[in-house]
Amino acid sequence: MKRLYIIFIVVLLAVTGLHAKDENPLLQLVGRSYAEYHDAYMPILSTHLHGDSLSRVKLVRMLDEVASLDKSGEWRFLEEIAQHTVRFYDSRKGGFVWRDYYNAENYTQAMQDIAVRAGAKGCPLIRIYALYQAAEGYNVFVQDYERAFACYLEAAAELENVSTRDFPPRPHIYNQIAGLHYTFKEYKDAAVYFRKVTDDPFAGEYNYYCPVYSAMNGLGLCYRNGYQDYERSDSCFLCIREQVSSDADQSAVWTGIVEANIGYNYYLRDNLDEALAWLIPAIEKITRPNDFAFLSVRAVNVADIYLRKNNPVMAKKYIDIALDYQIRTQMPEKDSRLYDVLSRYYTYLGNKTLSNAFLDSTLMSVKKENEAFSGLVLRRVEQQLRFADQRIYEKEINEEKIQSRFYMQIAISVSMALVIILALLGMVLFFYRRQRNAYRELVRRSQSWAGIGSTERPAVEDTTVVVEEGDRVIMICIEQAMTMQKLYKRVDLTLDALAREVGFNRYYISTALNRSTGKNFNVYINEYRIKEAIHLISETSSRDKTMGDIAFESGFNDRTTFHRAFKKITGLSPGDFRKNIETR
Numbered sequence: 001m002k003r004l005y006i007i008f009i010v011v012l013l014a015v016t017g018l019h020a021k022d023e024n025p026l027l028q029l030v031g032r033s034y035a036e037y038h039d040a041y042m043p044i045l046s047t048h049l050h051g052d053s054l055s056r057v058k059l060v061r062m063l064d065e066v067a068s069l070d071k072s073g074e075w076r077f078l079e080e081i082a083q084h085t086v087r088f089y090d091s092r093k094g095g096f097v098w099r100d101y102y103n104a105e106n107y108t109q110a111m112q113d114i115a116v117r118a119g120a121k122g123c124p125l126i127r128i129y130a131l132y133q134a135a136e137g138y139n140v141f142v143q144d145y146e147r148a149f150a151c152y153l154e155a156a157a158e159l160e161n162v163s164t165r166d167f168p169p170r171p172h173i174y175n176q177i178a179g180l181h182y183t184f185k186e187y188k189d190a191a192v193y194f195r196k197v198t199d200d201p202f203a204g205e206y207n208y209y210c211p212v213y214s215a216m217n218g219l220g221l222c223y224r225n226g227y228q229d230y231e232r233s234d235s236c237f238l239c240i241r242e243q244v245s246s247d248a249d250q251s252a253v254w255t256g257i258v259e260a261n262i263g264y265n266y267y268l269r270d271n272l273d274e275a276l277a278w279l280i281p282a283i284e285k286i287t288r289p290n291d292f293a294f295l296s297v298r299a300v301n302v303a304d305i306y307l308r309k310n311n312p313v314m315a316k317k318y319i320d321i322a323l324d325y326q327i328r329t330q331m332p333e334k335d336s337r338l339y340d341v342l343s344r345y346y347t348y349l350g351n352k353t354l355s356n357a358f359l360d361s362t363l364m365s366v367k368k369e370n371e372a373f374s375g376l377v378l379r380r381v382e383q384q385l386r387f388a389d390q391r392i393y394e395k396e397i398n399e400e401k402i403q404s405r406f407y408m409q410i411a412i413s414v415s416m417a418l419v420i421i422l423a424l425l426g427m428v429l430f431f432y433r434r435q436r437n438a439y440r441e442l443v444r445r446s447q448s449w450a451g452i453g454s455t456e457r458p459a460v461e462d463t464t465v466v467v468e469e470g471d472r473v474i475m476i477c478i479e480q481a482m483t484m485q486k487l488y489k490r491v492d493l494t495l496d497a498l499a500r501e502v503g504f505n506r507y508y509i510s511t512a513l514n515r516s517t518g519k520n521f522n523v524y525i526n527e528y529r530i531k532e533a534i535h536l537i538s539e540t541s542s543r544d545k546t547m548g549d550i551a552f553e554s555g556f557n558d559r560t561t562f563h564r565a566f567k568k569i570t571g572l573s574p575g576d577f578r579k580n581i582e583t584r
Contacts, residue, residue, distance in 0.1 A: 026066045034074065034125045038168045045082070049089060056086040077118050077126045081133060084110040096141060108137035112151070124158060125167050131155035132173050139180060146383035152177045156193075164202040171196075171203040171211035178218055184377065187226025194219040213254055216240045220261060230265045237261045256285030260298045272305045279305075283321070289328065296325040300337045307341065312348050319345060336365035374430075381423065385416075392416075439572060439580045446570040446577070450534040474512040477502040488528035491557040495521045526565045529555040533566060537578050547574045 025044060029037035048059035063079035070076065084107055091102040098104060111134035118126040135151035138144045155173055164170045178193035197203050197215030204212045220236030223229045237258045244251045244258070263278030279302050286295045303318035322338055343358035392412050402408075481487045481501055490497070498521070499506040513524055533554040536542045542550065551562035566574050 024062045024065055026062050027069070030066055030069050030075070033166075035166050035168055041078075049085060053090060056089060060086055072123070073121050074123050074126050077114055077121075077123060077130070080114055081111070081130060084114075085133075096143075104137055104141035108134045108142060108147075111137060125162065128155050128158045128162070128167065128173070129169065131158070132169065132176070136176070139176075143379075144383055145180065145184075145380045146386075148180060152180065164200055165205070171200055171215065175211050175214050175218065178215070182218060182222065184380065185225070185373075187222040191219060191222040191226070194222065210250060213240050213244065213250060217254075217257070217261070224261075224265060224268070228268075230269055233265055234262055237265075252285075253288060256282045256287075257291065257294070258282075260286065260294070264298060264301060267301050267305065272308065276302065276305055283318075292325040292329045296322045296329070297335060297337065299325065300335065300341050303341050303345070304337075307344055307348060310348075312345060315341070315345055315348075336362050336369055339365050378427075385419065385423075388416075436580070439576060442571045443577055443580045446534055446572075447538060450531040450538075452535060452538055468515070470508075471512040471516050474502070474504055474508055475516050477504065478509065478513070482528050486532075488525050489532065489553070489555040491552065491555055493525060493555065525555070527569065529562075530566055530569045533562070533574070534570070534577075537574065538581055543578075550574070 026041065029040060045059070048055045060079065060083055063075065063082050067075040067079045087102045088098075088104070088107040091099045093099060096104070111130045115127045115130035115134065118124075118130055131151050132155050135148045135155065138148035138151060142148075152173070156177055159167070159170050159173065162170065174193045174196045178190040178197075181187075181190035181193065194215045197211050198219060203215075216236050216239055220233045220240075223233040223236065240254055241258045244254045259278050259282035263275045263282055266272075266275035266278060269275075279298055283295060283298055283302070286292075299318045299322035303315045303322065306312070306315035306318065319338070319341060322341075326335075326338070339358050339362040343355050343362055346352075346355040346358060478498070481498065485501070487493055487498060487501060495506045495510060499509050502509065510521060513519060513521060517524060519527075533550050536545070536550045536553060545553075547562070548559050551559050554562065556562035556565070563574060566572075566577070570577060572580070
């Protein structure tokens with residue numbers, strides 16, 4: 001009997017525990033205002049959305065239960081938002097790929113529809129929240145920035161009529177709008193929305209999004225990057241530092257970031273000692289994985305400072321830190337600033353091979369970064385045109401019964417055609433100028449390589465390879481033959497002919513060339529010939545000479561070989577090389 005009693009008690013406790021576990025925590029929020037339930041609702045929403053599929057089903061069930069008791073209609077809209085969000089989560093296959101039955105476009109359109117209906121039903125705060133969800137969907141997942149801006153700005157217009165105490169996400173939404181402007185380097189517009197947060201007396205009362213620190217930080221970045229006003233930028237960062245000093249939860253997160261930003265401002269002012277005083281402690285304080293990319297760039301700044309202070313040991317330490325944090329962030333490509341520091345580091349060590357390799361990587365990385373931003377801007381321009389076209393189409397539909405519709409269509413069509421033509425002309429001009437500048441840079445580098453502008457033409461590039469005494473003697477003879485006798489100008493020059501001229505066996509010459517320069521005879525001789533050709537093309541007195549004349553004067557016996565070797569070494573054809581000299 002005693003055993004049965006114990007079993008009964010255990011079963012009763014288990015049932016009671018299960019009931020308590022399944023209790024709906026949202027029920028206690030019914031009847032409260034949005035401001036009262038927001039901070040409690042958001043963690044519950046986040047926990048269930050980021051759980052498994054059963055957890056998301058439970059979320060919808062809980063919201064349905066709450067919505068059936070709510071008379072305001074807000075919770076029914078929140079349930080709809082959750083339903084679409086759950087479908088969006090469940091249909092995601094990975095990355096930005098979804099199954100056919102529900103994708104990011106479906107989600108954002110659903111949020112816009114809910115926003116319209118919530119406004120019509122007298123739920124303005126839910127309308128703002130739905131517009132914000134639609135804007136985030138367009139921005140992050142669809143990557144249609146023009147429609148994201150449209151939703152954001154529609155939400156911003158509604159936010160002017162409410163207080164943060166009524167709608168706690170208000171500062172966070174302003175930060176998101178500012179962040180999107182900042183992405184496109186629209187610093188003036190970004191600063192406007194960051195100030196809406198920093199000037200909000202109630203923004204600091206709602207810490208779910210921590211909006212004030214983010215806004216103050218963004219404002220500091222705008223002053224730095226948009227206006228080069230480092231004093232005002234510093235004041236923003238110092239304001240964050242002062243506030244977080246009494247905020248234990250946020251101090252560990254923000255102190256390192258703030259100090260690193262102040263240090264970078266001193267770096268931009270060229271105040272290197274002060275920059276180090278801020279940057280080094282900051283690097284030691286930043287520990288969040290999502291800040292590692294930022295940390296890597298700051299480590300590059302420190303490495304650059306130490307190089308400029310002729311301290312390669314400390315520079316290498318921070319180069320290694322930058323590389324380590326880039327590996328931690330799993331970044332596929334390194335920042336151009338890191339390549340630049342690596343190039344100058346190896347120049348300092350005298351390793352010209354690695355220095356040149358990293359210099360080329362720097363140029364390529366800068367080009368890719370510029371192309372990436374240009375592509376982003378171009379994509380937005382295309383979206384603006386498409387969005388404008390969509391609006392025009394809707395306007396035409398609404399004005400079908402107006403007699404002037406035909407003339408309106410003509411005016412719109414002509415305007416769009418002019419916009420497209422101007423845009424295309426602008427693109428053509430942009431890419432033409434960029435290609436021309438690239439060609440000119442190749443000409444400049446090739447002329448520098450050929451020694452134009454110095455008192456004597458350089459021979460083969462320096463090398464860090466240790467050369468044996470015998471090879472060194474042979475190379476001195478070879479280089480004298482090249483620079484003094486200019487044997488490379490003989491079209492019939494062969495390895496045997498060179499051997500006869502310098503008095504060494506052809507095998508020793510070939511071996512010395514290979515071990516000392518890493519080049520064979522043909523490559524070695526062709527470099528002298530190309531340098532000679534560069535000199536001839538660059539001389540004003542040679543402008544009337546044909547490329548055939550220049551090829552033979554440089555030592556080539558045919559134009560094809562000359563053309564191939566010239567382009568391989570300089571990156572340009574002889575004709576393009578001359579044309580870009582003439583237009584400089």
